Amino acid sequence: MGFQQVLGQDRAKALLQNALATRRIAHAYLFAGPAGSGRREMASAFVQALFCEKNGNDACGECLECRKVQHGNHPDLHVVSPDGATVKIEQIRTLQKELSYRSVGAGYKVYIIEGAETMTVQASNSLLKFLEEPPSPVVAILLTPSAQAVLPTILSRSQLISFVPGDREALENALVKEGKSQLLSRAAVNLSSGLNASRKLVEENWFADIRNVVIQLGKENPNRFTASLLQAQQQIFKTDLLEHVDVLLGLLALWYRDMIYAMTDRQGQMVFPDQADWISNTAWSRPIESWVRIMESALMAARRIKAHVAPQLALEQFLLNVREG
Numbered sequence: 001m002g003f004q005q006v007l008g009q010d011r012a013k014a015l016l017q018n019a020l021a022t023r024r025i026a027h028a029y030l031f032a033g034p035a036g037s038g039r040r041e042m043a044s045a046f047v048q049a050l051f052c053e054k055n056g057n058d059a060c061g062e063c064l065e066c067r068k069v070q071h072g073n074h075p076d077l078h079v080v081s082p083d084g085a086t087v088k089i090e091q092i093r094t095l096q097k098e099l100s101y102r103s104v105g106a107g108y109k110v111y112i113i114e115g116a117e118t119m120t121v122q123a124s125n126s127l128l129k130f131l132e133e134p135p136s137p138v139v140a141i142l143l144t145p146s147a148q149a150v151l152p153t154i155l156s157r158s159q160l161i162s163f164v165p166g167d168r169e170a171l172e173n174a175l176v177k178e179g180k181s182q183l184l185s186r187a188a189v190n191l192s193s194g195l196n197a198s199r200k201l202v203e204e205n206w207f208a209d210i211r212n213v214v215i216q217l218g219k220e221n222p223n224r225f226t227a228s229l230l231q232a233q234q235q236i237f238k239t240d241l242l243e244h245v246d247v248l249l250g251l252l253a254l255w256y257r258d259m260i261y262a263m264t265d266r267q268g269q270m271v272f273p274d275q276a277d278w279i280s281n282t283a284w285s286r287p288i289e290s291w292v293r294i295m296e297s298a299l300m301a302a303r304r305i306k307a308h309v310a311p312q313l314a315l316e317q318f319l320l321n322v323r324e325g
């Protein structure tokens with residue numbers, strides 16, 4: 001895949017493409033950014049361009065080298081992922097042995113370490129020596145959620161490429177281009193990170209149902225809200241929507257965030273633009289702090305469910321918080 005297939009991240013792209021154009025390639029890159037920000041896709045694009053026979057600032061996508069990368073069988077590309085919870089010293093040693101052989105092609109050898117933040121101290125130290133005296137020409141790409149998550153000594157020997165959290169507008173546009181509903185796409189990209197996770201959510205049959213339940217609930221008078229949520233809860237607990245109460249709570253939080261958006265003149269960012277009139281008319285019925293509190297308790301309940309608190313218990317706690325306003 002070429003750089004145009006990586007969504008957003010224009011700054012990171014420019015840095016890497018400039019390095020390719022001038023053939024000033026660093027020994028090691030640290031790709032730091034949250035899950036879903038496209039680090040892995042960017043690494044693929046960069047590696048492919050690096051191997052590409054055209055030697056340009058992007059891969060041609062057609063030459064033998066490009067095709068080998070696309071098919072995941074380029075002999076000079078090595079990918080290390082955490083073995084269980086961590087990247088272990090044995091994995092780094094194996095990697096070093098593989099890299100000590102002459103490259104198959106004429107050019108670079110490249111290795112990618114996914115989850116670099118999970119390297120054990122021994123693995124990190126072993127890699128460190130390697131980063132200091134790389135057998136050239138070897139290029140390392142380390143993927144991590146944040147620069148602070150790796151040892152400072154590793155950070156100082158790498159060129160930091162920062163990724164911003166997934167660009168939601170770009171994600172939404174990409175899904176709409178694929179023919180997905182705009183309303184569902186907007187909700188999905190606000191709930192999950194990255195294109196694949198968002199697409200998966202949009203494609204679930206229950207996702208549109210949950211969005212409708214949230215609109216129903218959101219429009220209830222707060223005084224009747226508890227009763228109606230209990231009713232919805234019964235509906236939910238009877239169906240397979242039960243498995244997705246975290247999504248329901250996440251969407252409810254976004255509904256309340258829309259209230260805040262309506263009060264702060266950010267209607268363009270609403271997740272429920274089809275309900276904008278109702279939301280704008282209702283938002284001012286409560287002080288903004290009250291919406292913030294309700295939104296936070298919905299998010300809290302969603303987090304508790306992810307931490308394996310029983311959904312019913314988490315919902316009840318949420319109801320109590322709403323009642324207290």
Ligand SMILES: [Zn+2]
Pocket residue numbers: 051052053054059060061062063064065066067
């Ligand atoms: Zn090529």
